[in-house]
Amino acid sequence: MRSPFSITPIGTLCSPFKEKFAVPRQPGLAPSALAYLDLHDEANQIEAVRSIEQYSHLWLLFLFDQNLEKGWRPTVRPPRLGGNERIGVFASRATFRPNGIGMSAVELVNVSQNNGQVTLTLRGCDLVDQTPIIDIKPYIPYSDNIANAQGGFAQAKPTPLDVHFSDSALRALSQYPHQAYHQRVIAEVLAQDPRPAYKQGKEDDKCYAVRFYVQPMQILVVAVEAFVETPPHC
Template identity: 60%
Template structure:
């Protein structure tokens, strides 16, 4: 029996599972950091890594392990109603709770003797344990004529608008332009349950992003950010 130890943890704006992009590359301008730990936290372990533009991250769905798994799941892309086999999905509830994402490599930095890998296109909750990093190799990993079954097309997005109170909070942030862009890319995917995404409702939803509670409503074909408040 081999025990897998994490080689790092991810630092992202996503403080909870709600509103995380359902796949990498759906919020491309959101920057995250991978902090290496233990024996992997060694400058030699990332030597020549910056030759590659993209990486594969292997990680643990650590928040789901105790919940176990089932042989079939309901993918959001099928409206959350139809069941498919767990291995025909990217469900977070899996036999070994292992996930994999292709992400963009922004830079590799050494901060106070610690290795920090800056990444884009990450779809992971803050604190997710990373168990391996592998270079993305275009000639072998990108397959031009691959079929994607029920996920053939990229998901549709909705315009995101900010009400005055929310916009006021945004504009007072030192990195307001970046945060506004990030919120637009994240919320444009309509994080509500799949069965609600084709309809308006009168419910307010709140998601934890950055150091904020961000509340929004789905009105007709747009997402309206109603309030932004500091995390409690």
């Protein structure tokens, strides 16, 4: 049955995560990462976000735009279950969904308008750069934070790994004026162990490259057993 409904994105998110690999699997796992939401077309009005600063956090509704053409799957293999056990798609937050819609709770840092462009500065996003945003809703603590809620197989927050930077990686970071910020975001992302689920907790001598940011800030980091370095070639 064809639906008469259609959805038009209200904005686009500019985030530090330039590809799906290593994007935090849930919001807030890389709490230092800043992202910028530019509103589009009719939504690009400062009146549309009037009084939004009274909320510390927002819900973003977005499209899994990189997966839409691949269709959806009735069962999925969540990484938290090792990538082997299948569960129903509606019992997960998997990206392959019937309508390709996701939701993410993020911290609101700032609202600005420059040359007619309304931008929301956000913190703690788990979205790929250029993700289409289809709606924004305030996070309401008394109703959205349910103290006795059960989280199924994702009840507990993942235990982060220790991330260390080699001298060569620190020298690369020192070229940029916001070294501490970039180092903190990289460490928070890699601490979640972005490798495939079946690799986690095992010996692994493979090199993994993670791409963050855009020019002029672009750093290649390599994680081997939770150790970060910038080798001459990989």
